[in-house]
Amino acid sequence: MITMIGGEMPDYAEERPPAAGPLYRHLIDWLPAGIRVLVAGPHDAELVGALADRRDVTCLLRSQPDAESLAARELSGVTVVCGDLSKLTEADRYDAVIALDGARRLCSPEGPQLDWTESVRALKRTLRPGGTLLLTVENELGVHRLVDPGVPTAARTGDAWHPLADFGSAPGRADRLAALLGAEGLPVAGLAAAWPLPAHPTLLVTPETLKYGPLDALAALAAAAVAPAYRGRSVLSDPRRLAAASVRRGIGAELAPAWLAVAQRATRPDQNVPVPPALIAGPGGSIAEVTKAPDGGWLRRAVQGPPELNGPLPAGKLLEEQLLSAALGHDLPALRRLLTGWMAALPTVDAGDVLVDGDRFTRLDLTPERPDALARFAHTLATGGYHHPWPGITAPDRLAEVLAGAAGLTTAPVPLADPGDTLPDSRREHEEQMRALREQLADAEARARFFEVELEKREAELGRAKTQIAAFSGNLGYRAAKAGLVLARAARNRIRKGRT
Amino acid sequence: MHHGNHFYGHAHVLAEYCGLDGGDPPRIEGYLQHGWNVVDGLGAGTPYAPGRPIFVWSERTRRRAWSMDRPLATVIGAPFLYILRSTEDDAPEQPREGTIWYPFHGWEGQKVSGDHHRLIDEITATEPGPITFCLYWNEFQDERIRALYERSGRVICHGYRGYMRMRTDPRFLHNQLAELRRHKRVASNRLSTAILYGAAAGCDPAVYGDPMYLDGEDTPTAARIRREWPELHGTAPDPETARATALAELGDGHLASPAELRAILGWPAFGAGLPAKVAA
Numbered sequence: 035m036i037t038m039i040g041g042e043m044p045d046y047a048e049e050r051p052p053a054a055g056p057l058y059r060h061l062i063d064w065l066p067a068g069i070r071v072l073v074a075g076p077h078d079a080e081l082v083g084a085l086a087d088r089r090d091v092t093c094l095l096r097s098q099p100d101a102e103s104l105a106a107r108e109l110s111g112v113t114v115v116c117g118d119l120s121k122l123t124e125a126d127r128y129d130a131v132i133a134l135d136g137a138r139r140l141c142s143p144e145g146p147q148l149d150w151t152e153s154v155r156a157l158k159r160t161l162r163p164g165g166t167l168l169l170t171v172e173n174e175l176g177v178h179r180l181v182d183p184g185v186p187t188a189a190r191t192g193d194a195w196h197p198l199a200d201f202g203s204a205p206g207r208a209d210r211l212a213a214l215l216g217a218e219g220l221p222v223a224g225l226a227a228a229w230p231l232p233a234h235p236t237l238l239v240t241p242e243t244l245k246y247g248p249l250d251a252l253a254a255l256a257a258a259a260v261a262p263a264y265r266g267r268s269v270l271s272d273p274r275r276l277a278a279a280s281v282r283r284g285i286g287a288e289l290a291p292a293w294l295a296v297a298q299r300a301t302r303p304d305q306n307v308p309v310p311p312a313l314i315a316g317p318g319g320s321i322a323e324v325t326k327a328p329d330g331g332w333l334r335r336a337v338q339g340p341p342e343l344n345g346p347l348p349a350g351k352l353l354e355e356q357l358l359s360a361a362l363g364h365d366l367p368a369l370r371r372l373l374t375g376w377m378a379a380l381p382t383v384d385a386g387d388v389l390v391d392g393d394r395f396t397r398l399d400l401t402p403e404r405p406d407a408l409a410r411f412a413h414t415l416a417t418g419g420y421h422h423p424w425p426g427i428t429a430p431d432r433l434a435e436v437l438a439g440a441a442g443l444t445t446a447p448v449p450l451a452d453p454g455d456t457l458p459d460s461r462r463e464h465e466e467q468m469r470a471l472r473e474q475l476a477d478a479e480a481r482a483r484f485f486e487v488e489l490e491k492r493e494a495e496l497g498r499a500k501t502q503i504a505a506f507s508g509n510l511g512y513r514a515a516k517a518g519l520v521l522a523r524a525a526r527n528r529i530r531k532g533r534t
Numbered sequence: 535m536h537h538g539n540h541f542y543g544h545a546h547v548l549a550e551y552c553g554l555d556g557g558d559p560p561r562i563e564g565y566l567q568h569g570w571n572v573v574d575g576l577g578a579g580t581p582y583a584p585g586r587p588i589f590v591w592s593e594r595t596r597r598r599a600w601s602m603d604r605p606l607a608t609v610i611g612a613p614f615l616y617i618l619r620s621t622e623d624d625a626p627e628q629p630r631e632g633t634i635w636y637p638f639h640g641w642e643g644q645k646v647s648g649d650h651h652r653l654i655d656e657i658t659a660t661e662p663g664p665i666t667f668c669l670y671w672n673e674f675q676d677e678r679i680r681a682l683y684e685r686s687g688r689v690i691c692h693g694y695r696g697y698m699r700m701r702t703d704p705r706f707l708h709n710q711l712a713e714l715r716r717h718k719r720v721a722s723n724r725l726s727t728a729i730l731y732g733a734a735a736g737c738d739p740a741v742y743g744d745p746m747y748l749d750g751e752d753t754p755t756a757a758r759i760r761r762e763w764p765e766l767h768g769t770a771p772d773p774e775t776a777r778a779t780a781l782a783e784l785g786d787g788h789l790a791s792p793a794e795l796r797a798i799l800g801w802p803a804f805g806a807g808l809p810a811k812v813a814a
Contacts, residue, residue, distance in 0.1 A: 364593060366609060367787050424798060426564055426587025426606045435803060439794025444804045477585025484583050 036105050041118025041145040047099040049191045053134035053170065054078030055234040056315040060337065061168065062132060064307040065089065069129035072160055074119065075139045076100060077132065079107055086111035094119065096142045118145035119156050130166045131157050136232065143195060150204040151214070158220055158299065166307060167220055167297045171211055172232040174200035176291035177276045181269040183461060208241045208293045220297035224309030227290030229256050229277060230263035236315040238294060241287040243311040248332045253282035254352035254389055254398055255314060261386055264458040271462040272418060274386065278355060317401050340400065348398060350391025354411065357385060361415060361422040369423065373441035377408065385411045408441065409434040409450040414457065419466035428470065541568040541695045543704035547613040551620060552792045552801060556704065563800030567591050570727040570783060572759060574599035575607065591785040608798060611785030614707050614731050619789065621708065623715050632664035633719035636728040638746050649744065650679065653723060654686050656743045660769050666690055666717065711735055725759050725766050733780035738773040741766055
């Protein structure tokens with residue numbers, strides 16, 4: 035059963051995926067039971083179902099086909115409302131408003147075109163005093179945008195009738211988001227930067243932690259969070275590097291793809307949704323939170339999933355970045371040390387999942403093992419646009435052999451399973467590969483000319499040698515023997531003729 | 535590749551280190567640096583096939599090669615260092631004695647101008663012990679020059695470095711190392727490959743005397759060498775400092791394992807059953 039409130043879009047289904055993922059699910063679980071919740075905009079049905087478990091949920095969707103498909107699921111405790119945000123009346127008041135999809139997909143072509151601030155005001159009006167707002171804001175200058183080959187200001191999706199992109203009024207920084215919400219009477223109780231994509235974050239870190247926290251480990255976590263989201267996807271440049279570098283260099287919050295704000299219409303602690311310093315969704319549905327220990331160190335605790343995650347957050351830097359840095363610095367001894375240590379300690383764990391601290395190699399996450407880990411790194415090194423100590427070797431499989439040797443192995447490395455499927459497909463690297471190929475082609479042509487000159491010299495030498503041989507083979511003894519042979523043959527032929 | 539890869543038996547040494555036939559080294563996919571120099575590792579006049587890597591001794595040389603538009607350089611260290619690290623001294627109990635002196639030479643076709651008499655006088659006045667003069671093969675074959683040095687000491691030659699892969703003495707570097715290990719000092723009138731080898735092999739190095747310029751030589755380069763490596767010049771430079779510099783110039787710490795070297799040089803990988811050697 036759907037309530038049509040006006041402004042609905044009868045023929046349009048949302049083209050981009052709804053807000054989803056284990057971290058959003060984990061956060062909404064904090065909301066108390068028995069409350070009234072408005073879910074504004076497209077959210078994954080599983081998320082809605084989890085919310086509705088012990089709460090009274092109303093879902094607002096502008097797309098009629100999407101509203102119908104959600105209603106068809108007949109989730110208990112869920113009311114589906116279809117239409118434009120501006121059509122919600124003052125009478126519709128909720129204890130919590132969930133807008134994890136942001137404020138962009140709440141208006142239809144029919145109603146007033148609310149900008150970001152106006153949308154937030156409209157959402158606020160639906161909150162009861164003391165109510166909680168969970169709002170995600172996409173960062174138009176986030177890593178996901180910086181690597182996107184698409185042009186956001188010329189988007190072709192059916193809902194891009196105003197493709198404002200970064201010309202819009204949404205805040206451009208986490209602290210400004212908090213300030214703007216505060217100014218609207220929605221003081222922020224929790225704030226986190228999100229990776230790898232606004233719609234499906236697997237890593238949330240508070241801006242405070244991104245300033246003063248364990249930046250190396252967080253950079254590694256950011257790269258690890260970004261990697262699976264970009265498998266085989268076309269990008270401008272490698273998002274793993276950009277995400278890790280921004281965190282490591284202290285501008286992680288500024289370049290994160292999105293920010294999540296937990297705001298309240300007034301302070302009412304019993305409804306608060308706590309945001310820990312960092313929340314990580316790992317493989318296999320595990321969720322871990324990072325907290326500060328009393329001694330100043332950082333702890334990881336499995337909220338959900340295997341207890342192996344419990345303990346101090348592994349110290350050190352991401353192995354992949356350390357390897358690249360040693361390769362770029364042509365530091366062969368360091369590179370060999372890292373490769374040897376890695377292949378001895380964790381040979382089947384991807385370099386993007388290993389932290390190295392001195393001689394200690396620790397697994398960062400519980401991603402599946404990869405027997406081709408070394409060949410994968412060779413592929414990155416050969417095709418990712420990096421200088422390395424073996425510039426004469428351009429084929430990834432040959433470079434993998436060199437790396438295996440440098441790692442102290444005497445057996446051939448396991449060949450790469452499928453590079454196209456597992457690594458981002460970066461256009462900047464394509465440019466570099468094109469430049470390298472042009473150079474190789476020019477070199478090959480020059481080499482062909484070089485060899486022709488060499489060949490001419492050798493042929494001249496051979497010609498001289500043949501003349502010498504002919505001259506020496508024309509001596510008296512040789513000529514006498516040759517004449518004798520001719521006479522003997524003639525005599526034999528005469529005898530044969532005489533017989534016949 | 536270039537026949538220079540066989541000079542001094544360099545290719546042979548590396549093949550043996552890699553567990554391959556040292557008597558018949560496989561073709562190397564690139565160019566080996568065959569002597570110490572202050573240019574791109576190869577030196578002027580090497581016919582260079584474009585796009586082929588060069589294998590240099592030290593990171594410093596690699597950086598210089600890059601700046602000289604030779605980007606395809608890989609550091610593998612000096613082949614001499616591979617022998618030094620893998621060959622035991624066959625007579626360690628025998629004390630080191632005297633000086634092995636390398637009068638500066640040109641290569642075939644170059645002529646040195648200078649006064650051999652005056653140089654020998656200066657050497658005998660400086661050196662405290664017996665002197666072994668090691669001459670380059672063409673000077674060694676010159677009766678007149680050899681007789682001149684024989685008056686003041688023992689005269690040797692490490693062998694012929696080979697040319698166009700002919701008459702290469704694959705034991706050249708082994709002979710040189712064995713000689714160096716018998717001497718307390720190594721000296722020359724120019725900082726050269728032999729001084730670096732000697733310092734690495736445990737001799738106290740010295741560079742002094744008339745530098746005896748080559749005909750048409752670029753003398754500013756010789757002056758630059760003296761400015762750049764003062765710690766190796768003089769009659770008695772500090773041996774430890776000099777040794778550290780010499781080892782760095784030979785690429786100490788950069789030697790590749792046999793498996794790595796095979797892959798780098800384009801040689802066949804270790805097959806099943808072949809013994810694995812430990813990296814130097």
